[in-house]
Amino acid sequence: MSLLLSYFDGSLNNGSGLARLFLAGFLCGIIGLERESKxxxxxxxxxxxxxxxxxxxxxxxxxxxxxxSDLLANIRTDPMRLAAQIISGVGFIGAGVILHRSNQIISGLTTAAIIWSSAAIGIACGAGFYFLATTTTFLILLVIKFSNVVTRLGRRLSKHQIIDARVIIVGSETIEPLLDDLREKGYLVDNVNIMDDKKNRVEVTIRLRVKKNSGVFLLYSTLKHLEYVYSVSLSH
Structure with a gap:
C-alpha cells in the first residue's frame, strides 16, 4: 500500500490526469478505428x-x-476499489453482445473481448502504467490483424472440417437410423439438435466432423440417397 501511494504521490495533478485520459482515448481509438473499418x-x-x-x-x-489517507491517519481506502468494479460492469456490457444462433454458432466473443480490453487499457492509463497500456494495445491490434492467418493455418493442419447439416426426415423413428448411417460411413457426430416439424416431419440439425478428403458434396450425396430424408441443407 505504501509503495503504491508513494508512486502516485504528487503525480495526480490536473495535467497528469488529462494526459492519462487522452492516452486512454487515443490507444482505444486506434482499436476502435480498426473495428470500424471491418x-x-x-x-x-x-x-x-x-x-x-x-x-x-x-x-x-x-x-x-x-x-x-492524508486527511485522517486512521482511514485506509483501497485505491483500486472502483477499478475492480469496472471489470464487473464492463463484463455485463460485453455479455450483451454475445449471440447464440440457432445453428449452434456463437458470435460476438471478439467484440466482447474488445469491450473488456478497452476497459483494461483505460484502467492501466489511469493507474499510470503507460508502457503496459501501449504494449497491450499493440498486441491486441497484432492479434486482430493476423488472426485470419492463424485460423487458416490451423484449418490446414487439421485433418477434419466442421459441417452443420440440417436434415428434415419423415418420422421421429428414423432419427436413430440417420445417426447410425452417418457413423457407419465414418462421419463423427459432435452435436445433435432435434425439432418437430409439420406433417410428421422432424428437423435434425447435426454438427459433423468430416475428413477433408470427403468434402461437402459427398456428405450431401450420402444424405440425399437415404430414403427417409426429405431435404438437406449444409453449411461449413
Missing amino acids: HKPVGFKTCVIISVASCLLTLISITSALYY
Missing part, C-alpha cells in the same frame, strides 16, 4: 467511451484514496 458493432465511439470512462474512474479511485 464494420463491427463495437467501433471507435464505443471503445473510446469505455476506455476514457474506465480511466476516469481509476483516477477518482486513486485520488480519493490518497486524499482521505
Whole structure:
C-alpha cells in the first residue's frame, strides 16, 4: 500500500490526469478505428467511451484514496476499489453482445473481448502504467490483424472440417437410423439438435466432423440417397 501511494504521490495533478485520459482515448481509438473499418458493432465511439470512462474512474479511485489517507491517519481506502468494479460492469456490457444462433454458432466473443480490453487499457492509463497500456494495445491490434492467418493455418493442419447439416426426415423413428448411417460411413457426430416439424416431419440439425478428403458434396450425396430424408441443407 505504501509503495503504491508513494508512486502516485504528487503525480495526480490536473495535467497528469488529462494526459492519462487522452492516452486512454487515443490507444482505444486506434482499436476502435480498426473495428470500424471491418464494420463491427463495437467501433471507435464505443471503445473510446469505455476506455476514457474506465480511466476516469481509476483516477477518482486513486485520488480519493490518497486524499482521505492524508486527511485522517486512521482511514485506509483501497485505491483500486472502483477499478475492480469496472471489470464487473464492463463484463455485463460485453455479455450483451454475445449471440447464440440457432445453428449452434456463437458470435460476438471478439467484440466482447474488445469491450473488456478497452476497459483494461483505460484502467492501466489511469493507474499510470503507460508502457503496459501501449504494449497491450499493440498486441491486441497484432492479434486482430493476423488472426485470419492463424485460423487458416490451423484449418490446414487439421485433418477434419466442421459441417452443420440440417436434415428434415419423415418420422421421429428414423432419427436413430440417420445417426447410425452417418457413423457407419465414418462421419463423427459432435452435436445433435432435434425439432418437430409439420406433417410428421422432424428437423435434425447435426454438427459433423468430416475428413477433408470427403468434402461437402459427398456428405450431401450420402444424405440425399437415404430414403427417409426429405431435404438437406449444409453449411461449413
